[in-house]
Amino acid sequence: MKFSKNRNPAVPGFKATGLSCGLKAKNIKDLALIVSEVPATAAGVFTKNRVVSPGVTWSRRALSKSGRCRAIVVNSGNANTVVGEKGFADCDAITKKVAEELSIPQGEVLIASTGVIGVPLPSHKILQAAPQLVQELGKSKNNWTSASEAIMTTDLTSKSDKVSYEFKGKRITLGGMSKGSGMIHPNMATMLGFVCTDAVIDTKTLKKALTEATDRSFNRITVDGDNSTNDCVVVLANGKANNASIKAGTPGYREFLKALTTLCKSLACKIVLDGEGATKFVTVRVQGGKTRKQAYLIANSVATSSLVKTALFGEDPNWGRIYCAVGNAGAAFNPDKVDILLNKHLLLKNGAPTNIPPKNLVKAMQQHEIHISIDLNSGKEWEEVFTCDFSYDYVKINAEYTT
């Protein structure tokens, strides 16, 4: 498998672009379009927040009706959420306009929005820009970069990656982009992810692969514990690779899932690395679990603990907070069997402290990448949750977002 980090995510048979239509100030890009040259099978996973953007409702419906898609139009700067009935009407008008410009059925256009909640979307700006958006499609190689920039909100960097592999003589490519730096938590928190692949794969199998891949990637990252109203990850497969159709349970499926998971994990971890105010990248791994749920609850409790996250920011070897968060997870475990390691330093063995010299720990905590490993020594299941620390800047960014 060839993994191209930060590479142009262009995939055969897909085009993309991004421009500024005036939703954001100062000519900052705020409108993106991804298009497949031919109808593609498509699957999506969406936020579990019970308050959702009309865009989420629109795209979920469109996918469940046909399982096919040709285009995704995405705006940043406004979430088009909690805006009353206008929200859904705007989705209708925008997808209709984009479909007209592309000469494709409206039902094959998905829509996503990200930005401030509760402010009516100035949709006329998007409608006005739609012809230009379509004209610019595929004009230059940099258009994928423009698209990934146009979906940013408080992100400091655009996020994209590409993976390709050969299977039975055919090269299959997967490219994607993601967005998000705050409101990030398992189950799609103000986070957008778009993956394109040239694989031949049916809608049902694609949905299964996406669900499995997001459960090891986008659903395992947390910045601040909040789920947004707008999150989605969508994958389009246009079949240009001419491989034998991928079926669940086959070696071909396993290879595809591996590539999709690698790509999704990379795109998800970029979001954590760009977490609002983040100074550390933290992996919390729980192993030796009886069930995946037990392992997940514990990993998530540690990864979301404000006390653990502030201690990590302060490089404070207050490991008791880690163990306290383990106990807080709402999952049963045997405290006398727990081992905890921080960057390979054994802090706790069988639930008792190892009395490691604090100065060794301080050094470990000064690393940019922190790996907290918790072994329950009770089974074979594991889960990983990726998070960042909690800094002054997190508070600053979030105290001053709309004003």
Next chain:
Amino acid sequence: MKFSKNRNPAVPGFKATGLSCGLKAKNIKDLALIVSEVPATAAGVFTKNRVVSPGVTWSRRALSKSGRCRAIVVNSGNANTVVGEKGFADCDAITKKVAEELSIPQGEVLIASTGVIGVPLPSHKILQAAPQLVQELGKSKNNWTSASEAIMTTDLTSKSDKVSYEFKGKRITLGGMSKGSGMIHPNMATMLGFVCTDAVIDTKTLKKALTEATDRSFNRITVDGDNSTNDCVVVLANGKANNASIKAGTPGYREFLKALTTLCKSLACKIVLDGEGATKFVTVRVQGGKTRKQAYLIANSVATSSLVKTALFGEDPNWGRIYCAVGNAGAAFNPDKVDILLNKHLLLKNGAPTNIPPKNLVKAMQQHEIHISIDLNSGKEWEEVFTCDFSYDYVKINAEYTT
């Protein structure tokens, strides 16, 4: 009912004191003792964290064995938690020594600790100080203040209150103290509460009243979403008021419960007011719920949202975050029926924004006390959760706690 805010919590038949035994630096008080002159009925509620201090295990066992108690010894500066087998041996030695000095059975001495986790307790300092601690009991009126000061950790102020009421010709008094400012979350998060009353009430009824009162007070406050390993609230009733014994389901019980809830709510809200880095006191009330659980889940989701809490700190009228947190609660509700008010300003009516002028909202958010009211318009149940905002100082305090 007479509610004496910040008053000396002395209750007839009880004594208390506090001193410095050297667990903390610079002669700061770190050891407290509360004693009933006669054996008292007693009840306690404890942390639900699965990692608990040996002191929690000790006191829970002592209460379940006898339901009676004469003394509570409390130290701050060290949580005596995750310290291996020494932790329980220290509880045994300390309660034994205190019992000897008071000439009472060891089984009637409870113990509680609060402070840093994972550092062995220098219990010899407590053992050495025990005779002086007992000698100083009741020497002056200020000893209750000393006791409430001696249980502080990052608290900026000591916390105590008193309530009294007359029922059928007898005056019943309840006095208490509490401690906590970080790691505060429902289900007893590094929070200690001790209540003394002269009421005549049996153990079982006292436990029932304490459980009901904490479910409307100590279990409804949140500073940072973390539960500690050491939290407990204990109530002692020594019967000095000579009232007819209080029985569940009677008017006498309802009066007692009202007084106990008032006291516990006051002691709990003092913890929120003293929340680490807090600049606002925030009440999140959910009403019109179908069930208390639904109302609680939603109130708790809003009260624990880092995004809501940072917006409150920034006095940023980004109310979309409130509604987003409502949707994140994991509780079903009808989005089209939801009304949201912030300090009496209607932000959302039937799930749609009221387009209130932002300048009105900014003014409302500049208040010290913020009242967020969410009406689900689906039933009669309600819950309130009390919280504070999330400030730079929260990060500062918690990034630098042990170092």
